[in-house]
Amino acid sequence: MLSTSDLLQLSARGIRPEEINQQVDYFKQGFPWMNLEKSATIGDGIVRFSDADLASHIERFESRRSSLNLLKMVPASGAATRMFKSLFEYISSGQPNKESDLFFSQKESFAFYQELASITPDGSSEVDVLKVLLGASGMEYGSLPKGLLKFHQYPAGARTPLEEHLVEAAEYASDGQKARLHFTVSPEHRGRFEALVAQLSPIWSSHFGIEFEVTFSEQKPATDTVAVNMDNSLFREDDGSLLFRPAGHGALLENLNDLTADIIFIKNIDNVVPDHLKQATIQYKKALAGLLLWILEGISYLEMRLKGELKPALIEEALLEIKTYLGFEVSADFAFLSLDAQAAALLEILGRPTRICGVVKNTGEPGGGPFWCQDAVGNLTLQLVESAQVDMSNGSQKALFAGSTHFNPVDLVCATRGKDLLAYRDMSTGFITEKTKDGKSLKAQELPGLWNGAMANWNTLFVEVPLETFNPVKTVTDLLRPAHQNA
Structure with a gap:
């Protein structure tokens, strides 16, 4: 199926032939549907902070932030067409x-x-x-990409989303000395991003009294996926070469995997507001990070105990903890394992990357939501699920998805240090779309979404965040909404 010239083309991109074969198999077989068990709700997968909880988690973060390596990652690729x-x-x-x-x-x-x-x-x-x-x-x-457009007007001039993210980062992604940000950008716009950062960083460094460390990366060619004809044969250009296409935001898992920090905040480029509306976002970002720190302490404590003397009561305690705080409920088969095997299984779960995802009340926005899902061996895990992953011809699954009480605004706080994130991706959760090239129909494939299948095997907890922290700009007239006006 692959010619010598095909293999040379793959080698130049850093793609292994077996990856192409797997992609073609997915084109032929399709991707399995997610198996929704139930919506995550308040008290069952979603945490709602009381005022005391909010204050406590913020205080924990504030007390430790000076010793933490913090980073904010912003996917900012793609034109605003x-x-x-x-x-x-x-x-x-x-x-x-x-x-x-x-x-x-x-x-x-x-x-x-x-x-x-x-x-x-x-x-x-x-x-x-x-x-x-x-x-x-x-x-x-x-x-141009959204990050470089003028979104908000101020007396001193207009600000782009890039600049708003710098201002935000100073408030919660700073250790008091330095604020670190990482933007994923497209190659053709990288120079403009870098020039704008060079212009803005000294201004805001002087204002906040901190240093800004801003880095950039681009989607890697090795993450592109091959296109096929409608009969699933490889789509070829006029010169006989294979056609590759960017594989969606799931490809950015490679970029995230290259980043090192104790805590990584992830937020979309267009979800920014003027200064007078930033407080809720800043408070909840700090609180999510404080909760994550508390959960990481609990993980370390459980790991220590599970490596010591084992008793059934300890296993039961650990099972309750991982369901309540890590979004994982073991299958019935777990009960038949030996005590040592149970401990080993629990230690594997505890050793996964961990994320806390802010979710907002569902107001009918298109996109995914938080669910308990059943995996291939019967475990229940918390997942962010998009509509394209659900079999809408199945009445009960469609009803479960439609009945979700909350929505995913892409508001993540993650602990990834020391983990190979690619090992925790579920490759069976990709997407297939239909496109055209030079008037010819073709099928394209997207990798598992960055906050969906790319993080399928992470420990996950959802936290309800205020609706005013979610202000995306999907169309230009969204900028006329009160959340983007700075009167």
Whole structure:
């Protein structure tokens, strides 16, 4: 199936032939559906902080942060093209639409409007204004990543999401001396990110009295997946070479695996707010980190005891602890293991990467939610599940998914030090999509999502966070919402 030239192409990308064979097998067989057992709810997989809990976890984090290596990771790859979909449609059709009408009726409310107005010729039509905003000869917003767009207006000028993340990081991802951030970016935009950081870092270092250490990485070519024709044969370019495509945000697990820190905060690039609305985010980030520190202490204590004298009562205590705080309930077969084998199994669970995921009340936003899921051997684990992973033709599974009380806003606090994260990925949780190339239909494959299957075998606990901490910008007019206005 693979020719000599194919093997050379794979070698240049750092991809092993067996990876391609596995991908083709997934194209042929499809991916198995997730087996939802029940929604995670308050008291059963989801923790709700009392005021006292919130204060206690924040205090724990504050008391230890100076001795911790903290890092904030922000996936910031990809152009913001979809953010302007309706405006592009106006340009191509010449016909205004609901979103373009809203855009022009409140154009002065956008943080980028002052710049747009200054470079747009007088008397320009609406379509011409949009061409200046989106086009390569203007502001290039149609091809730039969200991180470089002007989101929020301040008296001193407009801020990009990149700048808002720097400000946030100073508040909770700093040890008091240094704030570390890592952005994953696309190669064509890396220079602009680096230039903006070089411009902003001295300003905010002076303001906060700390150093900013900002690093960047790009999605690795070795994580790209091969495309196939609709009959599952390998899709080839006109020159006979294989076609590879980026494998979605799950590919960034490799980038996360390269990072070293005691605690890593993960948050999407577009989920930022102006300063006067940041307090809830800052408080809950600190509280999630404080809870994680407490759980890690509990893990170390249990590990020590399980390596000592074993008694059935200790095993029962450990089972309750890992279900309550690590999102893992063992299968019925566990009871038939010897005491030593039970301890070994529990130590393996305790040794996994650990994450706490903030979740918000479900308000109908598209995306995944928190569930208890059954794995292939009957264990129940807490997972973040997307709709594409659920068999919607199965009435009970569809109802379970629709009935989820909470939603995943991508708000993670992780402990990964010393772990090979690739070993904890469930490769059977990828996605298959249909695309076109040069007018030809093809099938593409995405790796398990970064906070879904890529973290399937992590210890997981969900915490309810305030809805005001979730303010994504999916379309340009989302910037008109109160959460993004700085009046």
